[in-house]
Amino acid sequence: MSTNYQVNDKGYYGQYGGAFIPEMLYPNVEALKARYLEIMADAQFQADLQQLLRDYVGRPTPLYFAPRLSAHYGTRIYLKREDLNHTGAHKINNTVGQILLAERLGKKRIIAETGAGQHGVATATVCALKGMECIVYMGATDVERQAPNVARMRMLGAKVVPVHSGDKTLKDATNEAIRDWIRYPEETHYIIGSVVGPHPFPDMVARFQAVISEEMRRQLKAATGSECPDHIIACVGGGSNAAGAFYHYLEETQVNLIAVEAAGRGLQSGHSAATTALGRTGILHGSKTLLMQTQDGQVTEPYSISAGLDYPGIGPMHAHLFSSKRAQFQYVTDEEALTAAFELSRLEGIIPALETAHAFAALKHLSFGPKEVVVINLSGRGDKDLSTYIKHLND
């Protein structure tokens, strides 16, 4: 099989990726790089992973044909129900995998960054499951706007550390997690929450999320007679749910991949997180990728109503999908996302996460034929966003 869109053996997707890390992290990243494929291929590892995905996470998640949404948009829309996973989002696919990996690397202490708190909750959950110490770094702004998830992490026994540097959001939480790893390299594994960071993290996280499209192929075959849909839509913060939904279709170029970024208050408003529209190639958090930044190379503060999309970069795989035009990128504003969240709630009885709502809002930008099959990756449920939704209920 040709692999135009997979990582190469040097850790790059096209010109993006690599491992731009200080020497202090070299032993950890090198050990991971040397061992992750071998560990993941191990039969016992796979047996443990499959068992947890089935009995603990609740996989496979359904592929649900959404009749009223389909009628509304005049096409055939299927929803991949990652919101039905334990903890309510796709994030746990990755944390279950990485905790098993951390065990095999002999690590005792787990750190993570989180934006919306979904990854933090998913990490705290698997740490509780394995009896491991868990420290989650979270921007102080996000601690406030995602309070229910902060409470969940604490209930699960994790220590949540609010980060006050920079804009106090996901980027800053990631800086602080990296600093922690530099300080305590020997006992610690860093469970990164998206397809970002130095190689091999983007590839490793993509492989753990790839279960989404693996199941999709089987489920689509049963539902439509073909493993391939015409279009797949997913929202992109760092890009892990999109990477998982796209993974087994990357080389099948007849499948149109649609990645949706947060435009915040609008692309030209100065308050946006649409990296592919506003960014240039740069280096942040250990990889070369597209990055929102000033002329002088200072990373700019992103903005989105959705904490999980509020990130100035994008995983190197997606930077490559963008520049090679393999994926089509869409930009959705706060307001469009809110509208879409209400629409999905009223049409299908499903309240999506604010991040996920961006993927649904893209439906209004696009037009699909009545026979076409569209899969939307429903990355998470909206419980954590209720206070935001309630504020807009009467608008």
Next chain:
Amino acid sequence: MIATKNRIKALFEQGDKEVLSIYFTAGYPNLGDTVTVLKSLAAAGVDMVEIGIPFSDPMADGPTIQQSGQRALENGMTLSLLFEQLENIREEVKIPLVLMGYLNVVYQYGIELFCKKCSELGIDGVILPDLPMDLYEEAYKATFERYGLSFIQLITPQSSEERIRKIDALSDGFIYMVSSAATTGGAGQFSEAQEAYFERVRGMNLSKPTVIGFGIADHESFQAACAHARGAIIGSAFIRAIRGVDTEELAECIHQFVQKIRFGN
């Protein structure tokens, strides 16, 4: 260009000298203070200076240096402006000067242009913590060498002997020996484990001199570092000393600081 390389080399050739190197952030405390700080450090008898290029996301720095960088950015500091400020620096400051920053800022400026500018201004070396040795060798080394710039690399307590030997072979000027697995600004005296690490490295008889950085804050820790290496780099403690100091008072403040480091109270 040959002359540039020799400034760092010449310093370490002075046999028994305890090399005191100071890190500070360009454009801090005030935007226009860069040259004042440099001249004051040289006048106070510091042997070498690392000039920090501020970056929005300094992942290898502790809170003190992070805050100074944040302040410098708010002051309006940029790499282009730093080069302007350093235009005539070699007329007055003769000690080795090393620029320290993160790759993205240099990458946006342009690697080739950056190296050219450094060499024109008389900068001797560069430290980019997030440009690892392997990537440096592959994509950057030829350019750095063409412009006579020393690329200074870090080693840590976790670095294997094989890795340290490779860094020794590839690096230039001196080796920056990170005292512990820590971001900058860590505290206090050295532990037994740290001393064992310093001695392990010393026992390797590397071809480049080693300088200890991270956690050196006073006369005692400077002395302790010099017992294990050719010198030490002080960053956070110096930043704290000049925090909020008026431009007119910098020279005196810096003189006092350096005296205390060299000779105690």
